[in-house]
Amino acid sequence: MSEQIMPQGKKAVGSKETLKAVENGVADKVFIAKNAEKRVTLPLIEACQQNQVPIIEVETMDELGKACEITVKAAAAALLVHNA
Numbered sequence: 001m002s003e004q005i006m007p008q009g010k011k012a013v014g015s016k017e018t019l020k021a022v023e024n025g026v027a028d029k030v031f032i033a034k035n036a037e038k039r040v041t042l043p044l045i046e047a048c049q050q051n052q053v054p055i056i057e058v059e060t061m062d063e064l065g066k067a068c069e070i071t072v073k074a075a076a077a078a079l080l081v082h083n084a
Contacts, residue, residue: 010080013068015040018076022047027078029054033061036075044076053078 012021015036021027022044030048032041034057048055058064061073068077 012078018078021078
C-alpha cells in the first residue's frame with residue numbers, strides 16, 4: 001500500500017524539508033496529509049503552485065509517515081527529481 005502512496009526514490013520528508021525541495025526546484029511531486037494543520041501545509045501548497053509542482057493528497061499523516069518508511073507521522077513529503 002505504501003508503494004502506491006510514495007513511490008521508491010529519493011525523498012524529502014517533513015514540511016520544512018519538503019518546502020526547501022520545492023523552493024530549490026528539486027521536488028518532482030509533493031504529498032500532503034489531509035489531516036495536517038493548515039498553518040503547516042499552506043506555505044507548502046503556495047510554493048507548489050508557484051513552482052508548478054503537482055500535489056497529491058494522502059488521507060492521514062500516519063499513512064504518509066509509514067509510506068516514507070519513518071516511525072513518526074509526516075505532514076508532507078516530496079519525491080525528488082532523479083538527479084537531485
